[in-house]
Amino acid sequence: MPEIAIAELEDFALELAHTAGGIAQAHFRQPVTVENKSPTAFDPVTNADRAIERVLRTAIEERYPDHGIVAEEEGERKGKGRYTWYIDPIDGTRSFMTGSPLWGTLIGLVRGEQPLFGLLAQPVLEEVFFGGPSGSWLIEADGRARLRARACASLEAAVLASTHPDMFTGDRAAAFHELGRRCLLTRFGGDCYNYAMLAAGHLDLVVESQLKPYDIVPLLPILEGAGCVVTDWRGDPPLRGGDVVAAGSRELHRAALEILQLR
């Protein structure tokens, strides 16, 4: 099969983001149907999550029927070629449910094992964070600006963010706690938006656990194009999700990894 021009794929992804934003906005702060996906805990999904994923899947299947899809609500659809879309219709469903704008629609494209580009669309703030071969950008109505991480070199001066302390269990909780103790400040909340703020140079470290592939793969090109270093807690590429450490500089990543590495 011939390669598709990356500009065409990027434009298509931005169209998907625009569509997703319209659906999300129509449901935001409206009475939503919340269902629990887990038999043992509270893992919410709303009618907005489901509606966005359905529309995006259909659009991809029509336009690129050979492409694979890995998405939160309806799972995996194997493709015939090397392209796979990673989609989280609403990353931060708990934020969405509680009126906070710190959620986003994540859309990323992988060829083989290589993330090509990815985006985080936040329609309330009218922002798209985009990363690909041309670098990383914050796209707003009045133009685009380059995203660049800031170079904080030491844990003592670093601001660390993570979605919720309860995402860490056992040894991981102890390691995260020790890391937090060594940093200037720890912030909770934020979901995917923390990674956007890291790429934009407003945070220094994001550390999380129990992520799914679609929670992190679309963010990798944004982070790497802005100069961040992102791995799992062993230092390997986090293409399968799990434990993630993302830092604004190589020095800080190394310092954090030293504390987090599971012994």
Next chain:
Amino acid sequence: MPEIAIAELEDFALELAHTAGGIAQAHFRQPVTVENKSPTAFDPVTNADRAIERVLRTAIEERYPDHGIVAEEEGERKGKGRYTWYIDPIDGTRSFMTGSPLWGTLIGLVRGEQPLFGLLAQPVLEEVFFGGPSGSWLIEADGRARLRARACASLEAAVLASTHPDMFTGDRAAAFHELGRRCLLTRFGGDCYNYAMLAAGHLDLVVESQLKPYDIVPLLPILEGAGCVVTDWRGDPPLRGGDVVAAGSRELHRAALEILQLR
């Protein structure tokens, strides 16, 4: 001294909010000067906090020279009459510093011991949450909508929010943890914006500790006008800050207080 018409005071407060929003926006996501106010911990203040408070104090002193002021950065100015303004130039400085829009300028007016009205202005989202004798309102560019808390009757179905787990120490940490265990979901982050989302019916409970008077007094009219019940952890009015429990319904407030009451 003659009473001042409340409409005049409200209009003046909305002008102050507009001014504050302009200053905050000019500093948001720009390189800011962060100083540490505490000798023993990290208690940040930015040049934006200082600039907003200075401008608001000056405006109040010029227009109402007899009024008192209780504000975060420059402290208290005793008035000659019964009116006192409570101001937090940026409630959520840590959010502001890290690029999140979940902060706000809080402005409230108290006559004697009675909060008259209060507002939370969030300029990135272009929202003002206002509460006073005419009820509680979300004011946006295209109009205003009434704020109403939702009536969640049981802890088991309640979404609880709080700014950070570290704000609770000793017995308070144990009590908060027990409350969290009994609720459906606990969210961290948010600062003053959690109270706005409670008034708007997107959260059920906000529980905090170590608040200052200007952190909560401006929010009381917004919350009470939306049907919320707000007290300290002993059930008394929280006019001096400290430990606060705010609930969207009387039943939920009673259930939370039962767990939180310090024994």
